[in-house]
Amino acid sequence: MKKLAIITTHPIQYHAPWFRLLAATGKVDLKVFYTWSQTEHGVVDRTFGQVIHWDVPLLDGYNYEFVRNVAKDPGSHHKAGIDCPGLIGAIETFNPDIVLVFGWNFKSHFQVMKYFKGRIPVWFRGDSTLLGEKRGIKRYFRRLSLRYVYRYIDKAFYVGSENKKYFKAHGLKEDQLVFAPHAVDNIRFFDSIEKDYHNKAQTWRKELGYGINDLVVLFAGKFENKKRPHFLVNIVKAVNEVRQQPIKLLLVGNGPQEDSLKTISENDRNIQFLPFQNQTMMPIIYRVGNVYCLPSQGPDETWGLGVNEAMASGRGVILSDKVGCGVDLIVVNENGYIFKDSEILKQKLIGLTMEKCKKLGASAQKDIKPWDFNVIVKSILESL
Structure with missing residues (x-):
């Protein structure tokens, strides 16, 4: 049985379930090394402005170790935020056959890639894309620097089409690339008699x-610039000036733009807010809305896992063309819409009906089923 060491910053709900599934196969000796040791009992999320304690299990069913992070400003938000002098030694003690690194842009993660390259196979997982990339001298030098970075990996697990284009643009070959899709715990978002999500959502x-x-458009995420909640608020206001029946907008989350969003919405009875909701509440939240909208702009919305969650909850989605998952998940006019500018979004919202939302949602839930944790596990086992 081969031994696999996974290097990532902290436990999250999008990784822990497939770590558990992979370990449960009994076909690999797995150990996960968490490098942001300060998150062992909760994550200080700077954007949400609070300590997050996820209410779903993230540390059971697989072997793991929190490696001491000595960074003066610890976190996964900048390169120097992950500094673990004992990481390589801890990995060597485990004595893996392969090391899988999540993200190169942390001091200790890149050190692992450089150290083990040529000793054992170095695998990599990231989700960056070329979306929003601007032409010019900065792009040229960034491409050169990233080609240097990716010289230190033997295989990359790409999450979708845009991510694959990114890896190829930075020197990786087809035979180095393996599809392992971004996924969520679909089953947790599917409804059942026991879960009763639909009726709970109707009560809410x-x-x-x-x-x-009432047709409710849902935005759920951080109130920050890249996700453009202000843009969405202004679009809904404009749409409601011409719609016979106004659209309701529900914004769920917290973040640095919260006060300004509430200020521009305070006299609009069609716009409401709810604070950050933990994981067990999200299957209900998505069902409170009739359609999910993610208007993110720029290179930082590399995927948009809320889209997976919304689709698994039986909700159609409306996305900006700068959201990384769009080309893979959205079948336009069947399970959602993709817009390039504000005018297109306005027209989609003006023409939106309850019946259209129901049809989009039914297709979305069917289409998201193949985007599953089991596919990730299968890809890793086959690569072993």
């Missing part, structure tokens, strides 16, 4: 003052 809608015929 009534508490928020929504009628049975």
Whole structure:
């Protein structure tokens, strides 16, 4: 049985379930090394402005170790935030056959890549894309520097089409690339008699003052610049000036733009806010809305896992063309829409009906089923 060491910053709900599945196969001796040791009992999320304690299990069912991080400003938000002098030694003690590194842009992660390259196979997982990349001298030098970085990996697990283009643009060959899709715990978002998500969502809608015929557009995420919640608020305001029945907008989350968003929305009865909701509440939240909208712009929305969650919850999605998952997940006019500019988004919202939302949602839930943790596990086992 081969031994696989995984290097990542901290436990999250998008990784822990497939770590557990991989370990449960009994076909690999797995150990996960977490390099942001300060997150062992909760993550200080600077954008949400609070300590996040996820309410789903993230540390059971697989072997792991938190490696001491000595960074003066610890975190996964900058290169120097992950500094683990004992990491390489801890990995060597485990004595793996292969090391899989999540993200190169942390001091200790890149050190692992450089140290083990040529000793054992170095695998890599990241989700960067070329979307939003601007032409010019900066792009030229960035391409050169990234080609240097990716010389230190033997195989990359790409999450989708845009991510694959990114790896190829930086020197990786087809035979170095393996598809291992970005996924969520689809089963947790599917409804059942026991979960009763639909009825719980209908109750919540009534508490928020929504009628049975109110069409609710949901935004769920951090209130920050890259996700453009202000843009969405202004679009909905403009759309409601011409729609016979106004659209309701529900924004769920927290972040640095919260106060300004509430200020520009305070006299608009069609716009409401809810604070950050933990994982067990999200399958209900998506069902409070009739359609999910992610208007992110720029290179930082490399995928958009909220889209997976919304689709698994039976909700169609409306995305900016700068959201990384769009080309893979969205079948335009069947499970969602993709817009390039504000005018296109306005027209989509003006023409949106409850019946269209139902059709989009039914297709979305069917289409997301293949994007599953089991596919990731299968790809790793086959690569072993």
